Structures are given as structure tokens and as C-alpha cells.
Amino acid sequence: MSERAAVIGSGAAGCCAVLELAALGHRPIWIRPWRTESASLWPESIRYDTLQLLDRWLDVDVVLNEGRYPVTAHGCCWGSDHLVWARSDRDQGGRRSSMLINKQHLLHILQQVALRFSDPIEAHLCHAHAVEQHWCLDLGLQGSLCVDLAIDASGVARALAGTRAAVNRHDVMGIMHWRLQRQGVAPSASEPFTLLEACADGWWYAACLGNDELSLTLCREPDHSDQDDAVDQEALRKLLNRTVHLKQLIREAGFRGYRPPVRLRTQVSSLELFAGWGAPPAVAPWLAAGDAALRHDPLSSYGTTQAIWSGLEAAQQAHRYLKSGGSACLDQYAGTLASLRAESLHQRAEIYRSEPRFRLHPFWIKRS
Numbered sequence: 001m002s003e004r005a006a007v008i009g010s011g012a013a014g015c016c017a018v019l020e021l022a023a024l025g026h027r028p029i030w031i032r033p034w035r036t037e038s039a040s041l042w043p044e045s046i047r048y049d050t051l052q053l054l055d056r057w058l059d060v061d062v063v064l065n066e067g068r069y070p071v072t073a074h075g076c077c078w079g080s081d082h083l084v085w086a087r088s089d090r091d092q093g094g095r096r097s098s099m100l101i102n103k104q105h106l107l108h109i110l111q112q113v114a115l116r117f118s119d120p121i122e123a124h125l126c127h128a129h130a131v132e133q134h135w136c137l138d139l140g141l142q143g144s145l146c147v148d149l150a151i152d153a154s155g156v157a158r159a160l161a162g163t164r165a166a167v168n169r170h171d172v173m174g175i176m177h178w179r180l181q182r183q184g185v186a187p188s189a190s191e192p193f194t195l196l197e198a199c200a201d202g203w204w205y206a207a208c209l210g211n212d213e214l215s216l217t218l219c220r221e222p223d224h225s226d227q228d229d230a231v232d233q234e235a236l237r238k239l240l241n242r243t244v245h246l247k248q249l250i251r252e253a254g255f256r257g258y259r260p261p262v263r264l265r266t267q268v269s270s271l272e273l274f275a276g277w278g279a280p281p282a283v284a285p286w287l288a289a290g291d292a293a294l295r296h297d298p299l300s301s302y303g304t305t306q307a308i309w310s311g312l313e314a315a316q317q318a319h320r321y322l323k324s325g326g327s328a329c330l331d332q333y334a335g336t337l338a339s340l341r342a343e344s345l346h347q348r349a350e351i352y353r354s355e356p357r358f359r360l361h362p363f364w365i366k367r368s
Contacts, residue, residue, distance in 0.1 A: 004147045004148050005021055005026055005147060005149045005150070005318055005322065006028065006030075006135065006137060006145075006147040006149070006150045007028050007029070007030050007150075007151045007315075008031045008125055008150060008152050008154045008159055008160055009032075009033070009152065009155060009159075009290070010030075010032040010033060010111060011153060011290055011291070011307060012110060012290065012304055012307035012311065013153035013289040013290025013291070013306075013307040013308070013311035013314075014030070014290070015113070015311065016054070016110070016311030016312045016315070017151045017289055017311040017312070017314055017315040017318075018030050018114040018117060019054075019056075019057050019110075019117060019312075020311070020315030020319075021315045021318065021319065022117035023056065024319040025319075026322075027117075027119060028118050029121065029147060030115075030119065030121065031121050031123055031137070032120055032121065032123075033122075033124050033154070041175075041177045041264075042177060042205065042215045042217050042298075043069055043101060043103065043207050043209065043215060044100070044101060044103055044301050044303065044304050045098050045099065045100055045101075045194075046098065046101050046301075046305055047097060047098045047305065048060075048097055048099065049097075050304075050309070051064070051308075053308055053312060058110075058113060063105075063109055064101070066105065067101055067102040067105035067106055068099050068102075069102065069192070069207065069210065070192055071088070071191075071192045071207065072088050072191050072193075073085055073086075073087060073191040073192070073193040073194075074088065074193065075193055075196070075197075075245070075249075076196045076197075077195070077198065077243075077246075078198045078203075078354065079198075079354050079355050079356065079357075080357070081244050081357075083244075083245045100194065100207060101304075106304070121142055123139040123142035124140060124159070125138070125139060125154070125160060126138045126139065126140045128163065130284035131146070133148075134146045134148055135147050135148075135150050135160075135286070137150070148322060149284070149285045149286065149287075149318050149322055151286070151311075151314050151315065151318055152286060152289070153288075153289045153290045153307075153314075154292050155290065155291040155292055156267060156269060156291050156292070156295055158292045159292075161271055161274075161288040161292050161293075162292075164273070164286060165271045165272045165273035165274075166272040166273075167269055167270075167271060167272070168269060168270050168271070169267055169268075169269045170267075170268040170270070171267065171268040171297070171366075172222050172266070173219050173220065173221070173222060173266055173297075174220055174222035174263070174264075174265055175218070175219055175262075175263070175264050175265070175266050175298070176217070176220075176262070176263055177215070177216070177261055177263075178215075178216040178217075178258070178259065178262075179209075179213060179214070179216070179259055180214040180216055180250065180256070180257055180258065181212055181213050181214075181255065182211075182212045182254050182255055182256065182257065192210070192211075193206075193207075193208055193249070194206065195246055195249060196299075197243050197244065197245055198358065199242050199243050199358070200242060200358045200363075201218070201220045201221075201242065201361070202218060202220030203218075203219050204216070204217065204218050204219075204243060205217045205219070205299075206246060206249070208253075213255075214255045216250075217298075218239065219266075220363055222265050232258075232260075236258065236261075267295055268296065268297045270293065270294045271292070271293055271294075274287065274288050274293050274333065274337040274338065275287045275317075275330040275331075275333050276330075277330055285330060287314040287317065287318060287333060288314075289311045289314040290306065290307040290311060291303065291307070294306065294310075294337060294340065294341050296344060299348070300344065300347075300348065302344070306340075310337070313333060317329040317330055317332065317333040348367075349367075349368070352364065352367040352368045353368040
């Protein structure tokens with residue numbers, strides 16, 4: 001095909017867009033930044049049927065054997081002091097319907113496969129402007145190029161889409177992330193687990209990464225996470241002492257090794273529009289995918305699932321546009337994402353409102 005499409009961004013959404021465009025007969029230009037956003041500090045649950053969407057390009061079972069964490073027990077303390085445990089569900093084939101994955105491992109494989117089906121350019125998009133229904137993309141030292149359509153999968157940077165549509169910032173939260181190790185302690189006989197627990201300051205998420213390491217994440221108000229606390233093991237112990245169950249599970253499992261936390265801010269945000277075409281300010285066609293379109297609350301554990309789906313779907317609708325020139329396919333894509341945004345924000349509000357114990361604390365007042 002003579003039409004050229006560019007994909008901006010090297011995360012899961014960008015890789016999936018590249019792969020789907022190639023499957024549809026295109027040779028996409030893949031603009032890959034030198035450095036990518038670090039959004040893979042903690043593992044994420046993903047459904048097996050979502051991963052099956054990628055089975056045209058990779059062996060899903062092999063990927064899971066190498067990059068799945070063997071967690072079978074999931075605990076939740078939310079809405080009351082009672083701890084509820086559930087086991088991982090299995091489908092009719094005996095596979096777990098959802099599982100905990102190493103996102104960095106999955107992303108590395110997707111990137112290696114996508115390189116074979118694209119014309120990659122390692123660069124950041126400096127500026128984009130439309131000229132006669134085409135995009136002129138300024139890549140700085142890498143020069144410039146013109147394409148017929150662009151898919152923005154550049155994460156919250158929204159390198160192209162952020163200049164074409166307003167950004168709705170629904171919330172900002174502070175994240176503190178630790179990795180705890182067992183040191184000189186025999187592996188615990190208990191099952192590898194995940195645990196979600198609400199507390200007055202926010203919520204905790206813990207996940208076993210094999211027998212000897214624990215991923216531990218605290219989500220709370222950003223101004224608290226910016227403060228110089230929890231810089232040593234004693235400060236972390238004080239934070240954990242505010243939990244009901246997590247402190248006990250960590251103690252029983254023998255996770256004592258400590259490294260200082262990684263601090264970052266995460267935003268729940270979305271574009272006002274998810275695709276554009278035809279008339280100012282859009283002019284040339286574009287679509288947003290992954291976090292560039294909609295950045296979820298990390299509580300949802302939906303980021304990778306949406307990245308895979310939206311990357312594939314954006315590529316399919318981009319192909320239809322390039323083939324027919326009609327904008328109905330882009331309207332359909334934008335409408336689907338608008339519905340997803342509304343549903344996601346509604347569910348998020350309902351989840352936070354379902355925690356009554358801390359309703360007078362600032363974190364919960366703001367979100368319920």
C-alpha cells in the first residue's frame with residue numbers, strides 16, 4: 001500500500017498498533033523514543049483472552065511460562081476490616097482466566113517482534129503540523145517526514161494528540177514503591193499472594209514475585225509521597241503498622257530486606273477527543289491509543305489490557321480510513337473510547353465510595 005501510517009510510542013499500545021497495521025498490509029513508520037516512561041514497577045493482572053489477541057505474532061503460553069508470576073491466592077481488605085481471599089479462576093481448558101504478569105517482559109517481546117514489521121526511527125516527536133491532509137512530523141536531529149495518518153501511543157506525553165485535543169486530568173496520586181526481599185529466611189510455606197488493602201492514607205497493593213521478593217506499592221495523596229519519609233526501614237514499618245492485615249502477612253512471609261522506595265506521580269487522565277480528521281484543528285487524521293487516550297487509576301489493573309486492545313483497534317480503524325477515506329470508522333473508534341472513559345470513571349467512583357471506614361480522611365473525601 002502507498003499510504004504511510006506512523007505510530008508514535010514504544011509501549012504496548014504502540015507495539016500492537018505496529019503489528020496490526022503490518023498484518024493489514026502496511027509498513028508503518030515506528031517512532032520510538034530513546035527513553036520510555038517507567039510504568040512497570042509493579043506487576044499487573046491481565047486476562048488470558050486478552051493475551052490471545054497477540055497469538056498471531058507470539059506464542060502466548062511461552063510468554064506466560066517465562067513472564068508470569070505464580071500467584072494463586074488474592075486477598076482484599078476493602079470496605080471493612082475483614083480480609084477476603086479468592087483463588088485464581090480457571091477457564092475450561094484449565095488455564096487461569098487471569099494472571100499476574102511481568103509487564104516489562106511482555107513489552108520487551110512485543111518490541112522485538114514489532115521491529116521486524118516496521119520502519120523504526122529512534123527519536124522523539126518535537127512538533128507535528130498538518131499540510132494538505134498529511135502530517136509533517138519534526139523528529140529533531142532525525143529530520144522530518146510526512147505521513148498520511150498518525151497513531152499517538154506515546155503515553156501521557158501525548159506527543160501529537162495533546163496538541164489536537166484538550167486533556168482532562170481527573171486525578172493525580174502519589175505512588176511509593178518498594179521491593180522487599182527475604183534475607184537469610186527460608187521460603188514461606190504459604191501460597192504466593194497478592195493483597196489489596198485500604199488504609200486511612202490511601203491503599204496498598206502487594207504481590208509476591210516468586211519465593212524471595214515482594215512488590216509493595218502505596219498509593220496516596222501526592223504531597224504526602226513527595227515528603228521525605230519512609231526513607232528507611234523503620235519509617236516503612238510505621239506506615240505498615242497502619243494496616244490491618246498487610247503488616248502481618250509480610251512478617252509471616254519473612255520479607256525483611258529493604259531498599260529505599262521509588263517515588264512517582266500518576267495521573268488519571270483522558271483526552272477530550274480520541275481521534276481527529278478533516279477540519280481544523282485536526283486536518284490530517286490521527287487516533288490516540290493506550291495511555292495517550294485514557295490513563296486509568298492503577299487500582300483498576302486495566303492499563304495493559306486497554307493498551308493491547310486500543311492499539312489493535314486503532315490500527316484497524318486507521319486501515320479502514322486509509323482504504324476508504326471516510327471518517328465513520330474514526331467516529332466509531334472515538335465513540336467506543338468515550339463510552340469506555342465514562343464507564344471507567346463511574347466504576348472508579350463506585351469502588352472508592354464502597355470504602356466507608358475512612359470517608360472523613362482527605363484521600364477518601366477527594367475520591368468518593
